[in-house]
Amino acid sequence: MAAAAAAADQRDRRTGSKILSRLKMDFISYWTCVLILLASSRSLANDDDDHHEMEEFLKREYSLSKPYQGVGSSGSSHWELMGDSMVTTEQVRLTPDMQSRQGAVWSRIVSIALKDWEMQVHFKIHGQGKKNLNGDGMAIWYTKERMKKGPVFGNKDNFTGLGVFVDTYPNEEKYLEAQKKRYTPRTQRIFPFVLAMVGNGSVGYDHERDGRPTELGGCNAMVRNLKHDTFLFIRYIRRRLTVMIDIDGQHEWRDCLDIPGVRLPKGYYFGASAITGDLSDNHDVVSLKLYQLTVLRSKKEEEEEEEEITIPSVDNLEQILRGEVEEGMSGVAIFFTVLFCMLGFFMLIVVGLVVYSHWNENRRKRFY
Numbered sequence: 001m002a003a004a005a006a007a008a009d010q011r012d013r014r015t016g017s018k019i020l021s022r023l024k025m026d027f028i029s030y031w032t033c034v035l036i037l038l039a040s041s042r043s044l045a046n047d048d049d050d051h052h053e054m055e056e057f058l059k060r061e062y063s064l065s066k067p068y069q070g071v072g073s074s075g076s077s078h079w080e081l082m083g084d085s086m087v088t089t090e091q092v093r094l095t096p097d098m099q100s101r102q103g104a105v106w107s108r109i110v111s112i113a114l115k116d117w118e119m120q121v122h123f124k125i126h127g128q129g130k131k132n133l134n135g136d137g138m139a140i141w142y143t144k145e146r147m148k149k150g151p152v153f154g155n156k157d158n159f160t161g162l163g164v165f166v167d168t169y170p171n172e173e174k175y176l177e178a179q180k181k182r183y184t185p186r187t188q189r190i191f192p193f194v195l196a197m198v199g200n201g202s203v204g205y206d207h208e209r210d211g212r213p214t215e216l217g218g219c220n221a222m223v224r225n226l227k228h229d230t231f232l233f234i235r236y237i238r239r240r241l242t243v244m245i246d247i248d249g250q251h252e253w254r255d256c257l258d259i260p261g262v263r264l265p266k267g268y269y270f271g272a273s274a275i276t277g278d279l280s281d282n283h284d285v286v287s288l289k290l291y292q293l294t295v296l297r298s299k300k301e302e303e304e305e306e307e308e309i310t311i312p313s314v315d316n317l318e319q320i321l322r323g324e325v326e327e328g329m330s331g332v333a334i335f336f337t338v339l340f341c342m343l344g345f346f347m348l349i350v351v352g353l354v355v356y357s358h359w360n361e362n363r364r365k366r367f368y
């Protein structure tokens with residue numbers, strides 16, 4: 001009887017050590033897989049970067065910077081002022097911190113040769129008003145029309161082209177509050193809010209809802225009354241629109257929105273505008289720097305983009321507006337996903353081993 005029990009015990013131990021070594025093997029092969037995956041995704045990313053290597057050139061004729069020579073006074077300047085905007089030695093002030101003002105600065109020349117470009121906007125929004133007692137915001141434009149006054153941050157409504165807005169007043173929130181309604185946390189936006197919209201000449205901007213129905217994407221950006229410099233970055237490459245912000249004084253670009261399939265015609269005007277209402281702010285542009293990008297394209301990409309764009313549009317617009325377009329995971333997200341997967345797996349192994357040794361011990365106890 002004792003001999004049979006000992007044999008059974010030995011068998012158990014053998015099975016146990018088999019399971020243990022099997023677990024070890026699984027563990028090792030899992031790590032190997034993860035490492036291989038990480039390495040290959042890394043090299044894929046590098047391939048992508050190499051493939052899409054690009055150069056950038058500052059295009060002075062489309063850029064606005066100190067000392068703003070001739071802006072607002074000379075007809076030969078590349079830039080023209082409109083409305084209440086004015087030039088000082090430090091900035092182009094689109095609106096002063098006073099009620100019911102609107103102003104703009106527009107490029108006089110169309111950007112015929114620009115296919116891929118990037119605009120770096122150095123701006124400043126500041127005023128006496130406390131938080132949410134200031135308004136209304138400013139916009140950066142790439143549009144067919146220029147020098148038209150209107151309600152969309154000082155530009156005309158039903159514009160044709162791209163508008164990137166820095167909206168500093170939450171109209172929709174106040175509107176809902178008045179109706180005793182509230183945002184759900186999922187849909188709440190924190191202001192100031194940066195967002196992008198593409199218009200084709202017949203789509204209106206919904207001021208009461210802060211442009212939410214036509215919003216391609218956006219981010220909150222606490223840009224008011226800061227001591228350090230604040231920047232906005234708009235990049236348009238291979239029909240991909242990317243907006244980033246640098247507002248923390250850390251000289252780092254933070255992602256704001258990234259939308260593929262944005263079709264913008266060539267030959268539009270760059271501009272900036274701002275508006276105040278009952279509430280106000282100084283809306284200043286320190287510089288607009290426009291870089292032409294030279295981007296290498298694959299044959300397939302070139303063929304895809306051969307067709308001339310005449311009317312601005314966005315691919316899969318319905319899905320984007322409904323927030324259904326799946327965004328690719330960022331590097332950080334991938335890192336944490338892998339990390340948590342590993343931790344989870346590790347925990348499973350530990351729990352498995354503990355359970356197994358308990359079971360094994362109980363089994364042994366039963367035999368003695």
Ligand SMILES: [Ca+2]
Pocket residue numbers: 136167168169170171172207210
């Ligand atoms: Ca607003």
